[in-house]
Amino acid sequence: MRILMAILLLSASLAGCAVSTAPARVIVLGPWTGPQEERFEQVLALFEDTRRIDVEYIGTTAPDQVLRADVQKGTPPHVAVLPSPGDLAAYVGDGYVTPLGGVVAARSDEYPRRWADLEELASGERYAVVVKADLKSMVWHPADVPVTPPTTKAELLALTAAEVAAGRTPWCLRVAAQTNAGWPGTDWVEDVVLHEAGPDVYRRWAAAEQPWNEGPVRQAWRTWGELIGGGAVRGGLRATLLTNYDDPSQPMFDTPRGCLLDHQASYVTGVYPAGEADFFPFPSLGAPEPAAEVSADLAALFRDTPEARALMDFLASTEGQRAWPAAGGAYSVNRLVGPEVYGSDVERRVAAELVSEGRLCFDASDLMPAPLRTAFHRAVLRYLDDPDDLQAVLDTLEGVRRQVSAEKAGLLDLPC
Incomplete structure (x- = not known):
């Protein structure tokens, strides 16, 4: 019995050592x-x-x-x-x-x-x-296609119009996603606000202090519409709602080319074919000082x-x-x-x-409280489905902003 007990105690001790190591x-x-x-x-x-x-x-x-x-x-x-x-x-x-x-x-x-x-x-x-x-304030294009980087709103609109006039599609845009569908469109709006109204307006907007349905934010949506409307987006605006943003197909590199320009963050260097893409900075659209998102x-x-x-x-x-x-x-x-x-x-x-x-200014929607960020995503989807409904879309967003601002819950104001 003593031998048996000794064996059991030794086994327990070894087991304990095994667990601890x-x-x-x-x-x-x-x-x-x-x-x-x-x-x-x-x-x-x-x-x-x-x-x-x-x-x-x-x-x-x-x-x-x-x-x-x-x-x-x-x-x-x-x-x-x-x-x-x-x-x-x-x-x-x-x-x-x-x-x-x-x-x-x-x-x-x-x-x-x-x-x-x-x-x-x-x-x-x-x-x-x-x-x-x-880095988010970027516009990508095929590296083997020479593009003179636009530096103003007029030049960016002219580049877009020239592609359309030549029978080509200037912009790639895909906003569908398993979760948070619409976020590629929020990146667009954010860049336009930043480069058209400037970093101070952008910061107040991200902190829910700037109205959505009037002034510079409303103008930013209208500018975005100028850039992507009139056949400027591959497949048309509604088609963007059906194509996942991380779809493995890359129309920018197809033969013939499906589109020339892609507004995407720097993460796409891990997605695009190696060495086949180049970029230019998102141009100033009239902002008083330069900044990047x-x-x-x-x-x-x-x-x-x-x-x-x-x-x-x-x-x-x-x-x-x-x-x-x-x-x-x-x-x-x-x-x-x-x-x-x-x-x-x-x-x-x-x-x-x-x-x-x-x-550098942090992504505005990422700084926003979840209810406002979610409303922003949905607003992009509504707008792409019916651009003529813009005012109603922005009025809805303004209602969410006022509620969030009144509750002062989850507001994050960071330097820009």
């Missing part, structure tokens, strides 16, 4: 699927190999909806990556996010102040890490463990920030990630703009 696991929820997920998995693999910590990544096109359900059940992931600072600010306000002051090493010399402001969500305390960033994917700590802290610190480090750009299709705002990491001159131009001293 099993690798800890970090669960990460993020917005990337498909090729982007594969590249982010490469970043996580580097962390796993060097830190000996397992990571399980869950990719979804609806990260906020999935995260909200998990939080309400009391089972959030350790780390969640959200593309909307407005959504993340709401989780911070509800007390679900761990501040990073004692988690991530201070690297203020590595990041421009504007990106630190974003990570602090205008609170003065850091809550997020910019995993990757994108940007966006970011923000990682935050929802379940605080030593392993999750280690991952957050890795994502903020120069090592972690270099990993995805080296794999392709992503851009870092860490100053120590040098241009040699990027695989093409086009990518290096994008990366330089993101850490430049120029005026």
Whole structure:
């Protein structure tokens, strides 16, 4: 009996050791699927190999909806990556996010102040890490088709009209999506507001302080209509409602060419055929000063463990920030990630703009509270279905803005 008890105790002891030495696991929820997920998995693999910590990544096109359900059940992931600072600010306000002051090493010399402001969500305390960033004020075209970059509204309209007059289609546009359908159109409107009315109006508009149904915002919708109306969009405006924004077909590179120009963010360098696209900056449409629109994917700590802290610190480090750009299709705002990491001159131009001293304004709809952002998405769909209904569309948006402004819930005012 004593021998049997000794064997059982030894087995229990060995079992306990086995449990204690099993690798800890970090669960990460993020917005990337498909090729982007594969590249982010490469970043996580580097962390796993060097830190000996397992990571399980869950990719979804609806990260906020999935995260909200998990939080309400009391089972959030350790780390969640959200593309909307407005959504993340709401989780911070509800007390679900761990501040990073004692988690991530201070690297203020590595990041421009504007990106630190974003990570602090205008609170003065850091809550997020910019995993990757994108430049949005861009117009793409086939690299083998010479295009003189327009610098004014008149020149952009003239380029569009010249293509139509020649029997060609100037603009690619696709706004369908599994979730948040319409967002490529919101990017269009945002760029027009920024480049027509200027960054100060843009900032007030993003913070729900600027009316939608009159003045510069209404004018921006009308300008967008001038650019994409009259046969300027491949298939017509209603066809854009039926084509998914991430459709693998690339009409800009077809033979014969389906369209010449594509208003898309820099993430498409990971989608377009390698080396076949070039871009010019979105031109001034009369704004008093130059600026560019940007966006970011923000990682935050929802379940605080030593392993999750280690991952957050890795994502903020120069090592972690270099990993995805080296794999392709992503851009870092860490100053120590040098241009040699990027695989093409086009990518290096994008990366330089993101850490430049120029005026950068964060994606307006991403800053807006969820009800206003959702209404914006739906407004794009309504407008493309019936451009003559614009005033009613904007009146609806103005009603949502007034309600959000009165409640003062989820409003995020960031420097521009």
